[in-house]
Every structure is written in structure tokens, then in C-alpha cells.
Amino acid sequence: MTETSNRDIRWIFVLLAAYFALQIGVRLATSHSLDLDEAEQAFRSQWLAAGYGPQPPFYNWLQYTVFLFAGVSLVALSVVKNILLFTSYLLYGLTAQLILRDKRLVAMATLGLLTIPQMVFEMQRDLTHTVAVFFSASLFFYGFILSLKRPSLASYLVAGIGIGFGLLAKYNFAILPAAALIAALTDARLRTRIFDRRLAVTAVAALVITLPHLFWLKDNLDFATARTLEKMTASGDASYPMQVAMGAGSLALATVGFAGLTVAVFAVVFGKSLRPALTAQSEWTRLLERMMLVFLTGILLLIVFGGAAGIKDRWLVPMLFIVPLYLCLKIEAAGVETSKAFRRFMPVIAVIMIGVPAALYGSVASARFTGHYERLNRPYASMLEILRKQAEPAAILAGDSLLAGNLRQDSSGIPVLSMDYPGFKPDLSGRRPLLLVWLIPHKGKNEALPPDMAQWLQAHLGISAPESSVIDVPYVYGRGDDSYRFGYAWVDQQN
Known part of the structure; x- marks a missing residue:
């Protein structure tokens, strides 16, 4: 150029x-609240590891490094x-x-x-x-x-x-x-x-x-x-033929869901002049076509021989992200104005x-009119601010990583543990009071300390389940008096 x-x-x-x-x-x-993947990054930034679980660690390493210098x-x-x-x-x-x-x-x-x-x-x-x-x-x-x-x-x-x-x-x-x-x-x-x-x-x-x-x-x-x-x-x-059919069907739907809108936009803006491009070829269009063919064949083999039955459209990112470029190469090969x-x-x-x-x-903001709440409407920060008026936690045990990551964002300097990730085991000796927090999505049900938390306390700290309480906190962009309920308990709270 x-x-x-x-x-x-x-x-x-x-x-x-x-x-x-x-x-x-x-x-x-x-919203100040974090969604699932954001919360995972905040929670797992407490330690550096060669691996964290089902997802490889590149993003964790990158985010850990940034948090190290800029804070969580x-x-x-x-x-x-x-x-x-x-x-x-x-x-x-x-x-x-x-x-x-x-x-x-x-x-x-x-x-x-x-x-x-x-x-x-x-x-x-x-x-x-x-x-x-x-x-x-x-x-x-x-x-x-x-x-x-x-x-x-x-x-x-x-x-x-x-x-x-x-x-x-x-x-x-x-x-x-x-x-x-x-x-x-x-x-x-x-x-x-x-x-x-x-x-x-x-x-x-x-x-x-x-x-x-x-x-x-x-x-x-x-x-x-x-x-x-x-x-x-x-x-x-499902039987094997049904599993293959389900897998192939999900791949087709995922492909259409991923690339369908792009193709539709190009079809609208180019109109009838796009048709000649569908058959036009160049060195680069042939290369990309072979790449996409190999990629999709690999997924089909995974369906047929690996038992895959549900392919999600985000799994196609490593290959089908080239679709806009591919369409433009076809258009240029056809000599379209x-x-x-x-x-x-x-x-x-x-x-x-x-x-x-x-x-x-x-x-998120429309919840004040509709009453339909997303995860970002949950008032994690407000809840923690209220509980801090009772005592300043020296460590926190959360019911899951979503909650743990949100609490970690506003609890720099203290360990935040999660029940769904037992691999993080900081030394809690002398760290009191310990705050236990869990989500209560449906009010009136399962408001007591979750059994797995009680078992964790007994197994790791050798103490019995403490008395639990609940707290109702107004939603972010809440409608009227709508609130989200959290369960909590203190271990060795200093009065």
C-alpha cells in the first residue's frame, strides 16, 4: 500500500x-457490579497459577498483571x-x-x-x-x-x-x-x-x-x-444417531447465528451485485475457504467421534471471525463497484x-421500569457497605465465584474464598472476624447457612455453624421497594 x-x-x-x-x-x-466472567477475573487475581480450571490462563495472567499495578x-x-x-x-x-x-x-x-x-x-x-x-x-x-x-x-x-x-x-x-x-x-x-x-x-x-x-x-x-x-x-x-443429528444441527444453527447477520448486511448494502461475488475466486478466497472447510470438518469429527451434541456460536470465533474479510475478498475478486x-x-x-x-x-438501567433484573442489578457493594458497619471482615467466604469476585473488588487486601473453587486455600489462622455471605435468589427459601458452608467450617476451622441472618438491599436501578436478599453470618465477630 x-x-x-x-x-x-x-x-x-x-x-x-x-x-x-x-x-x-x-x-x-x-453498574459497579460485576458479571460472571468479570467476577471470575477479580476472584482469581488473588493468586498466580499455571492453570485455574476449565479455561486456560492467558486472560487471568494478563488481568493479574494489570491488577498488580492498577489495583482490582x-x-x-x-x-x-x-x-x-x-x-x-x-x-x-x-x-x-x-x-x-x-x-x-x-x-x-x-x-x-x-x-x-x-x-x-x-x-x-x-x-x-x-x-x-x-x-x-x-x-x-x-x-x-x-x-x-x-x-x-x-x-x-x-x-x-x-x-x-x-x-x-x-x-x-x-x-x-x-x-x-x-x-x-x-x-x-x-x-x-x-x-x-x-x-x-x-x-x-x-x-x-x-x-x-x-x-x-x-x-x-x-x-x-x-x-x-x-x-x-x-x-x-439420546441414541448415537440422535446425538450426531443434535450436534450437526447445533453446528448449523451456531454458524448461522454467528455469520448470518454479517451476510445479511452485505447482501443488503451490495444488493444484486453481490450475486456474482458468490462464485468469484482468488488465491486468497480459496485459502480462506479451505481453512473454514478444515475447521468445520474438525468440529464435525468431534461431533461424530467425540460425542459432541451442543456447539455454541462463541466456540466458532477462532475461525469464523474471518467471514467479513472473506466476503470482501469475494467482492473484490468479482470486480464489484x-x-x-x-x-x-x-x-x-x-x-x-x-x-x-x-x-x-x-x-440494566431499564429495570427501574420493567422490574426485570440482570446480574449487574445486584447490589453487592451496597450489601458489603452495610455489613461493614457491623464489623470489618478480615476474610470472606462466599457462596460462589460470582459473589466472591464482586466482594473482592471492594475488599482489597483481605482473602476472599469461594465455595465453588476449593483450590484457593489461604491461611486463615488469626483472621477474624470471618464473614460468610451467600446469595438467596428466591426470598423465603433456603435462607439458613448452606450445608456446604457448614461442612467447610467444620472441616477447615473445626467450628460449628454460626447463627445466620439475612439482609435485603435495594437493587441497582431498582423499581420501588424491590430488593435482593443475601444471607450472611459472622465467625468470631468482635463486639
Whole structure:
């Protein structure tokens, strides 16, 4: 690309930087409470480990490092996520710039990511590990395409770093580099790039990055994979043919759910001129088609031979994130004129850029009118502030990680334990008073100290269950007198 054309596309990245800055502001304005993945990050930031459970540790390591310097806060959580997302879009745009000549199509490919619901909405709403997968996939894909087009030691290194980060983000990422390798090997013109000695740099970089976790995984394979396998293979008592049918059906629905809106947007803005593009081919469209084919074949094999019955659309991020770029490559290969379509495309993007932050805020703030409450409406901080007037806890035992992470955000300096993660075992000797807190989603039911908490106290501290109480706290954006109920108890409270 010339310097002029480089300047011409910089506005894309300025626009995206402003958009993700807006998303940070909206998240901070919406609620101080944390959702599931955010709470997990806050809770697990109390210790550094080579592995934490069913999700690889890349995002945990990154968030731990930021918390170490900036403190545990919603600001740190939001900034990390949106910097990762912005960097992913930047890498995607740079990749598009490598293989597209039309700068309007570069813009449409990059901004086209905003038309994918999983990318534009779900990643902002709560997801963390999937955000890490998207970042890693964008980094690897940039290094991979750069190695094919303008190979250098640096390009092979970038690809290796992307693979390393990706394998530390989610295990299903492994299908992406495998699909890229197979797709390149089947093209005689690209095959020499795979048999290049610099590929060793890719392999070494990936191995060095993943090595600490691989040692952990060797001894914790069941712990790391059991939950994911349980989700994927949950087919009840279905017969084998029914399980395969369920798996194939869920894959089809997930694919449509992931890419359907993007295809629809491109169909609307290009109209009838999109039809010739469906059959147009180029070196790059064929490469991406082979990659997607290998990727989807790998998932089908998992369905047929691995017993997978439920494929979720977010699991397709490591491959189908290339759909907007693929469509733009097809359009360019067909020689379609893009100026009118681009003018129709940008208002759609503007609506998305305004509508998504508004929807994220509105889904929580509208509770004052609808009485429908999300997790972000729960008043964790207000509850803890009230309990602190009774005593200042020296440690907290929470009923689950969602609650533990929320309490951790406002309890810096004291250990916060969770009943659903027994692996965190700080020394509680001399730490009194100990505050026990649990959620009571339905008032009037199971308000006593949960049996597992009573057993934990007996097993770890050798004490009997203390007297429990309940507290009703008004919702964030609550309607009228609506409140959320928490159960709590003190151990060795000093009066």
C-alpha cells in the first residue's frame, strides 16, 4: 500500500478507538457490579497459577498483571478488555490491508466485525476468555498472512506468538493453526512457506509461551477438560444417531447465528451485485475457504467421534471471525463497484456503534421500569457497605465465584474464598472476624447457612455453624421497594 492509501484508512482505527473508549465509559456508568466472567477475573487475581480450571490462563495472567499495578477495579477490567478488542480490530484491519487493494473494502472488512453479534455484543456484555481467543486469532492470522505474502523472521515469530497466546486462551483455538497449515499445504504456491526453515521460530515461540501451562495440564487434564466436555456432550439419553443429528444441527444453527447477520448486511448494502461475488475466486478466497472447510470438518469429527451434541456460536470465533474479510475478498475478486455499497454500509455501522452501547446500558438501567433484573442489578457493594458497619471482615467466604469476585473488588487486601473453587486455600489462622455471605435468589427459601458452608467450617476451622441472618438491599436501578436478599453470618465477630 502507498503512504497515501495508508493515510486513507487510518480513520478506521481512530473511529474504533473512539468506539471502544465509549464502551469503557458506558460499562463504568452502567453498574459497579460485576458479571460472571468479570467476577471470575477479580476472584482469581488473588493468586498466580499455571492453570485455574476449565479455561486456560492467558486472560487471568494478563488481568493479574494489570491488577498488580492498577489495583482490582472495574476500570482495570474494562480497560483490559477494550484494549484487547481494539488491538484485535487493528490487527484484522492490517491483515485486510495486506490482501485487499480497495481501501473501502478494507474498511468494510474491519468494521464488518461489528456485524457479528458474538463479537460486538456478547464480548462487551461479559466474555473474557473468548475476547482473548479473538485477540490471539487476529494476531496469528496477521502473522500467517504476512508470512505467506511477505515472509520474514518477524512474521513467523508473530504467528508463533499468536499460536502460543491462543492455546493459552482456549483449547479449541488449536483448530485454527491446524486449518491454516492444511490449507496452505494444499496450495503448491503457498507450500514453500510452510516448508520454510523459519517455521521453526513459529514452533519454538508457541512452545515457550505455552510450556508452563502444558506442565500443569499434564497433571490436571481431567480437571481442565471435564466441564467443557460435559457441556459439549450433554445429549441426555439420546441414541448415537440422535446425538450426531443434535450436534450437526447445533453446528448449523451456531454458524448461522454467528455469520448470518454479517451476510445479511452485505447482501443488503451490495444488493444484486453481490450475486456474482458468490462464485468469484482468488488465491486468497480459496485459502480462506479451505481453512473454514478444515475447521468445520474438525468440529464435525468431534461431533461424530467425540460425542459432541451442543456447539455454541462463541466456540466458532477462532475461525469464523474471518467471514467479513472473506466476503470482501469475494467482492473484490468479482470486480464489484464498491462506492455506493460503502455509502450504504456506514449508516449500518453507525447504528450498531450507537445501538450496542445503548442496549448494554439499557438492559440494566431499564429495570427501574420493567422490574426485570440482570446480574449487574445486584447490589453487592451496597450489601458489603452495610455489613461493614457491623464489623470489618478480615476474610470472606462466599457462596460462589460470582459473589466472591464482586466482594473482592471492594475488599482489597483481605482473602476472599469461594465455595465453588476449593483450590484457593489461604491461611486463615488469626483472621477474624470471618464473614460468610451467600446469595438467596428466591426470598423465603433456603435462607439458613448452606450445608456446604457448614461442612467447610467444620472441616477447615473445626467450628460449628454460626447463627445466620439475612439482609435485603435495594437493587441497582431498582423499581420501588424491590430488593435482593443475601444471607450472611459472622465467625468470631468482635463486639
